[in-house]
Amino acid sequence: MALEQFSDVVQRCEALPNDSYTSDDHNVFTIAGRTCIEEGNSPQVLSIVLDEKNQNIVRSMGWNLLPPLIQVLLKKEDKHLPQCLSIFNHLLETCRPKELLIGLLEQLEHDDPDRIAESLHLLLNPLQKVLLCLGSRKASSLGMTLSSVLDQLAKLPVPVTKEQEEDDVFSLCRCCTDLIQFVRPFVQEARLNQSSGNQLEKSHKTASGQDEGAEDELQTELLKFCMKTLSQPLLDVQIRDPDTLPLSPLRTFASEILDILGAVGESLPSLLFHPLLKRKEVPGFLEEEVRYPKNSLASLAHLVFVHHLAADTFPSVFSPVFCLRSNMEHISILLSRPEDSRLQKGLELYEKSLVRVEDGSLPADLLEIKTFLTVPQDLVKVMTVCPKHDLRTKGLKLFQLSIDKFRTEAKYRFFQYMLRTSNHSGVEGYVIKNIKNQIDAALQPGNSNIWFEGAHLLPLLRKVFSLPDGPETDLLQNLDRVMESLNLLRYLVIRDKVTENQTGIWTELYKIEDAFMKPLRVGLNMSRAHYERELQDTMENKKKKTKDESVLSVSVDGDELPKMTSESQIQALHSALHTFDMIESVLVRIEELIEVKDGPEPAGEPHPLKT
């Protein structure tokens, strides 16, 4: 039935002059034709389509047959596969490119990863063929195609381990490889445009302004493509180095993308140092943000500086400090999202940039650049909150490394800043330990500096020797900070002789006693009293075996956590009291040392300890 209808409409339309087909004709052709293919009548359709007489109608309406044809081709086992393939190829050669393009692109869209991968694999080649027929007007169609393809690609799961990349179960790697094949001729065309049009001023509208515009458009579309891929999938993928995985489709893909950037006239240094090297205004229809999205540039920085993918083209003349400065922007972007893969990349880029710089070489004025303050804050977040142990450890390591790279004044200012803003006892404690190390270094003969001795040191010490909430400070929560402050005080009192007072601690001591030691003493007493009472109550309750009526309960995932047993509670309270003892012992020791130093020098003064 359908076959007869199809045959009829073709015959009838062939008699009509071109373009006078009615919409009814279109409908009949489409529905009948599709049905024929679906019902297995492809051989007959093939002979109709190939018939010399019918070429006009095939050209006008043939593309409507694409959907069922492609379904058959995707199935791969249909007995009429060869005929369908022949019809398909004939249509590609005969029909109008713009219409074919629409037909093909429609068939790319799926939700199921397997279907997406298979469709891409099948259709990229035909799409390329069709686009190449569009001549100088291909740019916007290419753009549309690339956009659709990347949208589909984004739905494919990304391999996480090396083995997953090798297995490529969801075919992401194969699709990436296919995609590079697909863009190759367009890249080649852009490359040729680059070298021939190199001498022309792009902003100059000459008589051939039309063609120049077309070349520009092609370049722009390819640039858009690169930027998109840098973000998706490349930002989420872990690239393996050659020694880990000699044959890596994803690494090859990334390298090719970098190559395409070069082909369209973008220089990698220009892109990466973008915010700092003021680019000339490029006339075009894309705004800066769209043209050079920050995420994509950050991804690019990681590929270049961590994986060295452009090692043979990237200039080896930039100073390491300059590279660090530029990369801080990218690091900041990478660290701003909580996903492990982003954080990992941010930390790696930061590490690679810091390691290239000599110790103690970064000047204080770098701290006037916003990212030099926000990145350490991001690191603190990673160090304290990130669930992954590896990342927390790495964050801490980088925190210390960044401190080591600063010059003395910069270290000073950085410590000031972190003490003021980090709001985390562990971080504060860590910074205070660093301050101690710097003071120790400054006291070595020949290393004297104005920042960790004398006038500048005192304001910094005032920040260190303080309790956030005075005597009411929660000593357990602030333990790290309090202990490190006490350690520092003890060190200073031992190391710096009263007679020398290089650090100024002795003249400052009475203030420290008032602002720090006395409130701490009060706080210890209060805390101890409170916990001792708690302990007593708990032990009595345990004896009485009274039901524990707590007001709070904690549940995770719907399951209520068991209430702390009396034993655990008692243990916790003992532990707290033990902590107070520990704090007190250091405090007492310091008080002893001060008394001794204030009084006459005893005979057996211990050798200044380096704590």
Place this chain on the structure above:
Amino acid sequence: MAAEPTREWSDEQLKSDDLPKKDVIKFLQDNAAHSFLNEHKLLGNIKNVAKTAKKEQLVIAYNQLFESKRFKGTEPVEDVTEQVKAVKIEEKPKEVKAEVVDEGPPKYTKAVLKKGDKTNFPKKGDPVSCWYTGTLEDGTVFDTNIPTVAKKKKQTKPLSFKVGMGKVIRGWDEALLTMSKGETARLEIEPEWAYGKKGLPESKIPPNAKLIFEVELVSVD
């Protein structure tokens, strides 16, 4: 062949503070054999030698020269070496930076291969463009942006950046400020003003590498 040079200064005059080191060095460089100068570490830019040699050493060398009579032209290889030295000295431009760096002698040397217009010198902060080739001491080329030499990736633009701002290695920043538009120079940069102790492994630059660049200053904006 010149007649044997005569002693200009007595021992007292030599040791006196009135006689600058530079004068003694100049005399020695003008009159002593190359190997003699080499042994006494008196080769190179007079300013540099003055910084590293003590007056006492110079007095000793001066006296030894006359004792051993190892003057110029007394060694067979001398002639060729002399010619080479003479050529080099001629081409050495007066553009060598007038500013004395307080950290010590400049850690690079520049030899002009092609003179520039001697008018357009970049100032700090000016954008400049260069073609360049970088090699290690052993001749390995680690970087270049010259189209015919670079790999298939056609880089048809010279490298552009703002000079004197610390964006590039110090040797480049310092040297380019002494070059004029159109000049091509050969720079030999000590590691301290290049990539130092760490080198740049991904670019095949080992630790403590002295880098040699041939740089053409194409434009100064």
